[in-house]
Amino acid sequence: MSTVTALAILLGSVLLGLLVVEILRRVLTSRPVSRRPLAPPIARRCGKPAFVLAFATGATAGLPPREVLGRFTADIRHALSLIVIASVTWLLIQAAYAATDVALDHLTKIEGDRNVRARRVRTQVMLLRRSSAAIVAIIAASSMLFTFPAVRAVGAGLLASAGIAGIVAGIAAQSTLSNVFAGLQLAFSDALRIDDVIVVKGEWGRIEELTLTYVVMRLWDERRLVLPVSYFAQNSFENWTRHTARVIGTVLLHVDWNVPVEELRTELYRFLREHPLWDQKDWVLQVTDVTPNGLVQLRALMSAHDSASAFDLRCDVREHLVAYIRENHPSTLPRLRTDMDGPNAWSENRSENRA
Known part of the structure; x- marks a missing residue:
């Protein structure tokens, strides 16, 4: 196979993948399909990772043989596989975010007596999707690392000492893990929700952001107070919207x-x-x-x-x-009364009356 033919196949594979993604994007943004609630967030969030995945997949499928690229073939294929893993992870996370965006937008518009329950569900959904994204990202990073032969060799030794490594990692990440568990505890115990009005350290404000590690509180004067999640699990605070916003x-x-x-x-x-x-x-x-x-x-x-x-x-x-x-x-109106005769005037007047 000549170099020109190999490059033409590579370019054609990449362009074909990008063309397929562009057609799907245009279908999602077309007027009939865009009326569906899930189509706009998918088109908005999944466009970039889909294009990266299409490029990496097309390049992998049309990669020239070894006689064309020589000794760089294995390195290029390995780099493309890393891009595929990263883009698939990115696409999965963005698709999950797009699916939950529909529910979150609906929950944000709920007012009245149902607002408290809607804010509770909104807080839980946001924490769950962040937790899921973190787990997926960790799995993807591990998969990318194990594509390296040297890392696979080290992995066998790590598995043998997993107990000691787990103890060391647990001690090192004690603060982070306590914040993560505190965040899940607050969200699912209904103690704190997005848009709750709270008073902490004498400061009044609303919960603007609730993550697994920290809480952002928007104060009445537009300042932001950032506190670790563990603070709310270990200290008392006032929640003015615990059951109702009234x-x-x-x-x-x-x-x-x-x-x-x-x-x-x-x-x-x-x-x-x-x-x-x-x-x-x-x-x-x-x-x-x-x-x-x-x-x-x-x-x-x-x-x-x-x-x-x-x-x-x-x-x-x-x-x-x-x-x-x-x-x-x-x-x-408020007035201060003063006795102009002095403190002994009453007793003197009483003595005169007796005389």
Whole structure:
């Protein structure tokens, strides 16, 4: 076989493989097929690994014989086999991600009472697919290493000392393994989910990312707090959306004793009925305390669909009540009383009255 013929066969095999992948990609992105929920994510995620696999497979099938490439034939075939293993692994991982993307997109759109269960399933699916991808990648890397004869020879010796190696590896990877098991524990015990509102170390935020080793928490001011998963398994934290995203907000006011509580209660209810953030469920206005400096403490409670809405609603209620008291009952604003006659005035006045 001449060199020109061998190269023509090689080029034809590669082009044929790439052509097949391109035809499949165009079919998936065509208008009739793209309406199916699984077609767009497969076309988006699997395109690049499929082209790499087609190139490696076509090159392997059309590889010229030894008399054309000479002593480099074995090395080229070995390199192509490594590319095939890597591209197959890449394709499998991306296909699994594409299949789960459909479910995750559907779960993200669920609101209301089913939102808690949807976030739990979403967290578990994301952790499972990451775990599966890691396992597949480890198996693929092992397969690639064992294509080298020297590694296969070393592997027999490693199997003989697997017990000692396992103990050493377990001690070295103790921290990593504890994080992995803690991540699985959090996900399947339903203690922590994606989009949960939590308070950790005095910081309030939402769970943005939950992996097998770390948790990313998006704080209210757009900062990111990154903590190891084992922290949540070993320390206590507040989860405001454990069973439901609904939150009750609190507003405290300190006013004079002359404040008309019943009128304020009526005004609070009128304001809440017209506010879009109130979920039309819980509200109350109560006198909860009498302070030593001669003021009374009013506590207004109101419920909202989630913590962000509750915070905005609390601010609006506080602002409205302060403005209402200032405009309609300015005499009930907080005041400090001072005895101008001194501490002994009462006993002196009592003695004069007796005389």
